[in-house]
Amino acid sequence: MQPGVQDRFNAFIAEKGLRRTVQRDAIIAAAFGTTEHYTAEELLAMARKIEPSVSRATVYRTLPLMVGCGVLKEMDFGKDHKIYDPNYNAHPHHNHLICVDCNKIVEFEDQHIELLEDCISKRLGFSPASKSLRIEASCDELRKHGACASRKL
Amino acid sequence: MQPGVQDRFNAFIAEKGLRRTVQRDAIIAAAFGTTEHYTAEELLAMARKIEPSVSRATVYRTLPLMVGCGVLKEMDFGKDHKIYDPNYNAHPHHNHLICVDCNKIVEFEDQHIELLEDCISKRLGFSPASKSLRIEASCDELRKHGACASRKL
DNA sequence: CTAGGTGCAAAAGCTTTGCATCTAC
DNA sequence: GTAGATGCAAAGCTTTTGCACCTAG
Numbered sequence: 001m002q003p004g005v006q007d008r009f010n011a012f013i014a015e016k017g018l019r020r021t022v023q024r025d026a027i028i029a030a031a032f033g034t035t036e037h038y039t040a041e042e043l044l045a046m047a048r049k050i051e052p053s054v055s056r057a058t059v060y061r062t063l064p065l066m067v068g069c070g071v072l073k074e075m076d077f078g079k080d081h082k083i084y085d086p087n088y089n090a091h092p093h094h095n096h097l098i099c100v101d102c103n104k105i106v107e108f109e110d111q112h113i114e115l116l117e118d119c120i121s122k123r124l125g126f127s128p129a130s131k132s133l134r135i136e137a138s139c140d141e142l143r144k145h146g147a148c149a150s151r152k153l
Numbered sequence: 154m155q156p157g158v159q160d161r162f163n164a165f166i167a168e169k170g171l172r173r174t175v176q177r178d179a180i181i182a183a184a185f186g187t188t189e190h191y192t193a194e195e196l197l198a199m200a201r202k203i204e205p206s207v208s209r210a211t212v213y214r215t216l217p218l219m220v221g222c223g224v225l226k227e228m229d230f231g232k233d234h235k236i237y238d239p240n241y242n243a244h245p246h247h248n249h250l251i252c253v254d255c256n257k258i259v260e261f262e263d264q265h266i267e268l269l270e271d272c273i274s275k276r277l278g279f280s281p282a283s284k285s286l287r288i289e290a291s292c293d294e295l296r297k298h299g300a301c302a303s304r305k306l
Numbered sequence: 307c308t309a310g311g312t313g314c315a316a317a318a319g320c321t322t323t324g325c326a327t328c329t330a331c
Numbered sequence: 332g333t334a335g336a337t338g339c340a341a342a343g344c345t346t347t348t349g350c351a352c353c354t355a356g
Binding site for chain 1: 311315321
Binding site: 074075076077078079082097099100106108110112113116117120121124125126127128129130131132133134135136137138139140 | 227228229230231232235250252253259261263265266269270273274277278279280281282283284285286287288289290291292293
């Protein structure tokens with residue numbers, strides 16, 4: 001599990017007068033025991049491997065807590081369900097490239113784009129705080145070989 | 154209605170051996186009679202003003218056709234429903250800035266970001282074709298005045 | 307002891323689909 | 332005439348919620 005996350009969540013929970021439970025611990029452990037993106041349903045499955053008593057409702061009730069705490073990022077890639085990204089702790093400024101052909105998601109960082117985002121945001125009257133950026137593109141692999149090796153979702 | 158769109162859609166339809174109907178015409182007219190973004194439900198309402206016989210099912214069946222034809226862009230801004238953008242014909246390279254506070258969506262174009270997208274896409278092994286970019290940011294208005302004038306959705 | 311948490315199953319909300327009827331070509 | 336389109340209502344899917352029971356502090 002990613003270091004520090006559990007502590008950050010506990011502090012957040014405590015500050016709000018909420019409680020620490022076995023189920024929440026299991027969900028946190030599952031959520032940050034991987035660097036892959038996942039859906040709510042997938043998180044439920046992972047959490048249940050750790051603590052079988054975890055229910056779907058509790059997962060759905062805990063997800064907003066983790067997002068609100070700032071440890072987990074909720075994303076929407078145009079699929080029918082939301083996707084969660086546990087990598088914002090390790091790489092707070094990473095961006096996403098999503099392949100429109102095969103749905104592959106590549107995370108990347110780039111200094112120039114950071115700067116550009118700041119400029120554009122300010123120009124339009126927005127504060128560059130808490131921004132994120134995503135590029136949709138076509139997969140070279142698909143065009144060349146008719147299929148994409150890392151087809152996902 | 155945006156010029157050329159109807160023709161483009163008709164050609165697309167014809168090529169696929171599909172048919173032109175009163176309902177589809179009304180949906181196209183509604184979809185491109187505005188420059189605002191809209192949901193499927195909103196499009197249904199607009200189309201019914203033109204042709205009352207349009208049903209929800211036909212709207213949902215026609216949306217993928219317009220998207221597949223390339224005249225309409227489907228977007229997902231993390232809300233519970235999809236949003237459609239009819240402005241890609243007039244401005245094929247525009248990007249979106251979405252305010253995380255008030256959901257305001259600002260469209261903008263930027264030469265530098267175009268270049269940067271190309272570089273990054275290629276670097277990661279993707280073709281820059283059909284890319285789009287969105288920035289999420291915080292609204293200055295909200296921070297200053299506690300509320301945002303153009304609160305939407 | 308009690309405010310907060312949990313599981314279950316039902317409900318909600320958007321989107322899709324089966325089916326009988328209709329219509330563009 | 333026939334493949335394709337439509338409307339209606341039912342079904343699907345993810346996510347939310349009401350409720351009775353449980354538990355951390």
